[in-house]
Amino acid sequence: MDSDLNAMAGNAAMTPEHIAGEEPGPSPGASGGWGRLRPAMRWESGLVVVVIVIAIMGSALSPEFLTANNFFNLGLNTGEIAIMALPMALIIISGEIDLSVESTLGMSSALLGVLWADHWPMLAIFAVVAVVGVLAGAVNGLLVTRVGLPSLAVTIGTLALYRGIALILLGPRTVANFPAFYTNAGTTAIPHTDLPWSIGIFIVLAVIFAIVLHTTPFGRSIYAMGDNAEAATFAGLRVKRVKTSLFVISGLASALAGVLYTFRLNTAVQDNGTGLSLDVVAIVLLAGVSIFGGKGSIGGVFLAVLAFAGLQNALLLTNFNQEATGLVTGGLLLISVFVPNAAMFVRYLRQAARRATRRPPSEPALSLPRKDT
Amino acid sequence: MTATLAPPREPGSPASASSRRLAERVFRVREFGIVAVLIVFVAITAAIQPRFLSITNIQFVLVDATIFALLALGETIVVISRNVDLSVGSVLGISAFLTAQLASQAHGLPLPLVFLAGLGIGLGFGAINGLLVSLGRVPSLVVTLATLYIIRGLDVLIVGGSQVVPSSYYPSFLTISKATVGGIPDLAIVVAVVIAAGAYCLRSFRSGRELYAIGSNPDAARLAGIPMGRRIFTAFALSGAIAGVAGVLWASRYGTVDSTAGASYELQVIAAVVVGGVAIFGGSGSVVGAAIGALLLQTINSALYVLGVSPDWDQAIAGFLLLVAIVLDRFISLRLTVSLRRRSARRGQ
Amino acid sequence: MRALLRRAPLAASTLVVASALAVAACSSSGSSTPSSSSSSSGSATAKTGLKVFVIPKNLGNPYFTTADSKGTGGALAAISAAGDTGTETSGTAATSASQIPAIQAAITKGANALIVSATDPTALCPTLNGATKRKITVVTYDSDAPTCRSLFINQASTSAIGTSEVDLLAKEIGDSGEIGIVSAAASATNQNAWIGYMKQELTKYPKMKLVATVYGNDDPATATQVTQGLLEQYPNIKGIISPTTVGILAAAGVLDTAKYRGKVQLTGLGTPDSMKKYVSDGTVKAFELWNPANLGYLAGYAAADIAGGSLKVAQGATFKAGKLGTFTIGADNTVLLGPPTVFTATNINNFNF
Helix, strand or coil, X not given: CHHHHHHHHHXXXXXXXXXXXXXXXXXXXXXXXXHHHHHHHHHHXXXXXXXXXXXXXXXXXXXXXXXXXXXXXXXXXXHHHHHHHHHHHHHHHCCCCCCCHHHHHHHHHHHHHHHHHCCCCHHXXXXXXXXXXXXXXXXXXXXXXXXXXCHHHHHHHXXXXXHHHHHHHHCCCCECCCCHHHHHHCCCECCCCCCEHHHHHHHHHHHHHHHHHHHCHHHHHHHHHHHCHHHHHHCCCCHHHHHHHHHHHHHHHHHHHHHHHHHHHCCECCCCCCCHHHHHHHHHHHCCCCCCCCCCCHHHHHHHHHHHHHHHHHHHHCCCCHHHHHHHHHHHHHHHHHHHHHHHHHHHHHHHHHHHHHCCCCCCCCCCCCCCC | CCCCCCCCCCCCCCCCHXXXXXXXXXXXXXXXXXXXXXXXXXXXXXXXXXXXXXXXXXXXXXXXXHHHHHHHHHHHHHHHCCCCCCCHHHHXXXXXXXXXXXXXXXXXXXXXXXXXXXXXXXXXXXXXXXXXXXXXXCCHHHHHHHHHHHHHHHHHHHHCCCCECHHHCCHHHHHCCCCEECCXXXXXXXXXXXXXXXXXXXHHCHHHHHHHHHHHCHHXXXXXXXXXXXXXXXXXXXXXXXXXXXXXXXXXXXXXXXXXXXXXXXXXXXXXXXXXXXXXXXXXXXXXXXXXXXXXXXXXXXXXHHHCCCCHHHHHHHHHHHHHHHHHHHHHHHHHHHHHHHHHHHCCC | CHHHHHCHHHHHHHHHHHHHHHHHHHHCCCCCCCXXXXXXXXXXXXXXXXXXXXXXCCCCCHHHHHHHCCCCCCHHHHHHHCCCEEEECCCCCCCHHHHXXXXXXXXXXXXXXXXXXXXXXXXXXXXXXXXXXXXXXXXXXXXXXXXXXXXXXXXXXXXHHHHHHHHHHHHHHCCCEEEEEEEXXXXXXXXXXXXXXXXXXXXXXXXXXXXEEEECCCCHHHHHHHHHHHHHHCCCEEEEEECCHHHHHHHHHHHCCCCCCCCCEEEEECCHHHHHHHHHCCCCCEEEECCHHHHHHHHHHHHHHHHHCCCCCCCCCEEECHHHCEEECCHHHEEECCCCEEEECCCHHHCCC
16 A cells, blocks of 8 residues: 555656646646647647748848758758657656756767777667667666656756766767768768758658657557656556656667767767757757646647757858857747746736635635636 | 645644654754765765865865855755756856956945845846746746746857956955955855855745745645745745855856856756755755755865866766765655654544 | 548648748759859959858857957958958857857858868868868868868967977976976867977976876866866976966966965966966966967958968968968968967066957
């Protein structure tokens, strides 16, 4: 009995409220398939508008914006972040978070450099890097699900730990003599297209993730446990197994991103990837994935990557003061959380005003605040 | 018949006296635990390299730790209420630059006014965070992530390519971090007093205990009539104000301030806070523990340099320690849940 | 499957957006060419009105702001004096991943010449080689990317910097004792090159011993801490060399106490403005630097001349760089600004940067 309660307490500790710190509004997913779809459609439609606006703005400000060459560069610089955003979206939908992705990227890059400098064959290196990525994700997943730790704290710890391992592996060295076959893949397009290889991989992965998330029971279970982990457990879903596998996928994706990153720059150095975790989280939040869990779509992630990359690129091409791009990213993030809340907030204000004028001041504070339907 | 789950840690709720005492005893054990780790660590390092305990080195470590201890104080207040403030590094940076400019251009300005300016700047940004979180009902992770970007962007815009250099300050500004009393840096004493005061306020004032309640169980806190919005707003405002003061100290300590001051500090601060025993979900922990956590992490940092161990190991050790700390906390809290529940069951509650 | 079909409207709109962008991309010109046609070879009439982009390691870095700005007489001043338009751009983190998008954007915007201070000796090469293929002039300054540029403007001969630092310190500590180096980032090309020459020069002083090189990463807090650690680990240390403006400031801050002043000597590369305090109170006796603005100015003229066609890069070729005079291209296609200036208490107040 005690152990069940403990297990529940453990899972309760992982419900989305605990990450976000506040109670969520009404859960639109509660009314089933169409109910979940409608608000998602609203968000992604908004994103489509944003992307179109950015495209128009960009091309108005700079004639080179809408060129194939520019898209190539844009894709090149965003490929790795985009790949990491896919599993990150799934993790956040399931009610967790993974801040260690940049360090797993760095660790795999360092491993690649060290093993290459030691004359290992490249295919063997790929195998090792993949295994390490899986292990890195597994550590996160097991600590969160088996030990019951909050993913925010765990992944801050592994963020430092994995970066530390990268530092120890490489030290101050730089490894920069990777074979042209691979580094070309980092700078030339897929034949007959204008896409960098990393974006090609991203598109393929996005389709796979979309199919899994939106059509399979596995994907539906991710939404369910993001909505309410306790209920999901009682409904028979294997919350722990699914969440662990999500972290493992994230680790593997970050390792892949690390390899792509290293080849693109033809450099393995200890600070590869620093700062990327927050960029990935920002993209996923922009995609309409709710930090509370239970909401979001891969289409949104795709559009958010377009918007994020497009915006940064457009700003670079204009005479915008590069030093202020942070302002734009942060502002976008704020807008992305306020817009859905705005409607709710206005309603809340109206209700509060109504309550204040109608209710006599002697009423006890214990009347439950009315929840929106 | 209610079958609600009693949250494992509730120092602020009207639990039975002995349960509270048990809980507090556990916290004290937890704090004692970090102190013990600190002592063991220092002892081992000093055994290998006695110079670690030289007066100058202790002074170095203490002064370097004060800035993080201050940030940890502010962050703890926020984390206890089940929120997080990721913008502290950016606030420190912008405050450091602006107050450094002030100190270098207004030579007649008395020092306390410079500190006040830093406090004001930080308070302003903290208030914005607080408003967005409490009124806008937006999760603090997202808000402070956004303000992290925005404030850093502002900082970079304002600073541009300039920097403030030590030559331009008046001398007393730079010596703040060097003044000592009987060998102990003034800064360390002052910050220790501030932290003690903070701990007292959190424990003894109702508004402080209410923060714990909010972090333990926000729904229950709301039903109990706690003014959540006001408390959370105050928590963020305080966190910002403290980060602002830390910025002034940063400028005085390191002299050169450009647009990168304080970058990436937020994750280090959260690590210190968690290592110090503050639960990331709120509801438990103490500022004293968090300050000791900050001191521990700085000590490890310094020890690595002194031992000649490549500072490359620093991150890995810090990350590992953080993981150990939260695993340990989890086991402690599970044990506590079990025994608290057994106690309640025995009393028929 | 049904769930997928339900999302058909969304998928459709995404597809529409993506294909619209693709069509727009394909219909406009493939890659943008530099705005002026390829220049005639080495004729006396150089092309003007070219677009030159100055890309330092990062923006918001005071050293580069001095080197690049028009107001200080840096790169942008030279470019406009040469009759071209100059723009400064870069990322905000001094990493290659942050610098590359800026280089790409410059190429896309039709740059005729790039002046780059390389964050990494090799990571920029794919991008810079792409620029060279497009007939864009690539000149590096301050920090080199040796295999992917036409010309490198070096602030002073690498060996001269390394050897003079050691000589300066040796004079101050009487040619004997333990010394340490407080450097910047472990991967910085220029740092490692100078340190290499320092180690070579040290062999001339058998009684001096380099006990450690620590890395401050050009961050004041880190540089302070590594200096503290150095002092604690080697209590008998007599001197410190810090060939980075951030590092020397941080080290000076640490040494600026009664305990260390005069007992541990400090030298390195620093700007006179920032070091005035420490020279006047005796913490630092002498240090050196070049004028970053002159470095940028020289780079600006070199790039403008090459892109404009009046300068063909070859060892021995000469060109005039405005107010700085005439310069000759040396070995490895490098141009030297000149010997570093040594600043001491006697002359430090004559300088304003």
